[in-house]
Amino acid sequence: MIEIERKFKVVSEVFKAEAFQQNRIVQGYLCSDPERTVRIRIKGNKGYLTIKGKGNESGLSRLEWEKEITVSEAELLLTLCEKGVIEKTRYDVQCGNHIIEVDEFYGDNKGLIMAEIELKSETESFEKPYWLGEEVTNDERYYNAYLSKNPFKNWKR
Template sequence: MIEIERKFLVKSALFKEEAYQKNRIKQGFLNTDPLRTVRIRIKDETAFLTVKGKNNEAGLSRFEWEKEIDKTDAEALLKLCEPGMIDKTRFLVNAGNHVFEVDEFYGDNDGLIVAEVELATESEVFQKPDWLGEEVTGDPKYYNSQLSKNPFKSW
């Protein structure tokens, strides 16, 4: 239940040509406290309730618990969320032995594209695709919970 990931900005749209899957995601936050974030997510026709704990000092790992829930329940819970919904398309791209999740945001976060890669250890080596830009791991302004409150358009 410990999630280890690194996050990067994306410098070109070439990832779209390499993607093997894409899903539309809508999500809101019941709680955006950095010590315990509670998220409701609808990914196409599947819904999830997710609880995330505080990041470690390096910003690389944190507790994460996720449970699939009924889509109708998720739609009702989204109405209870804090202001600021996240709307994005997630593209899955293979790079070496890893999969990058590339999120292209819409609405108040339009123009922002961020890629994440999950790792088994904090020191794990991974292949960096050419379209990968600056690393923003551990920068709170790129967390979805923060983008819901302080969107990209207001930076």
């Protein structure tokens, strides 16, 4: 139930040609408090309820609990979510022994492309493809819960 994850900006769309799978995702937050988030997600033809705790000091690890629910349940729960639904396509890319999940955002977050990789430990090494850019693991601006309230289109760049 502990998620260990690193996040990166993506500097090239070459990953699309390397992806073995892609899914459209729509998600909203019943609670986006940084201490605990409660997310509703529709990914492909499945629904999910996910609860995440606050990250540790490094930002790499946090408690995560997820339960599959029906799409109709997820659609109903999305109507109760806070303002700011996230829409994106997730591309799964095999890289060595790991799968890197790359999210291309739409709507108010269009133009943002992020990658994340789940690890077994905070010190586990992994192959870093050339299209991974700056690491933003501990930068809360790149958390989906933050993006739902402070969309990428409003950032000063």
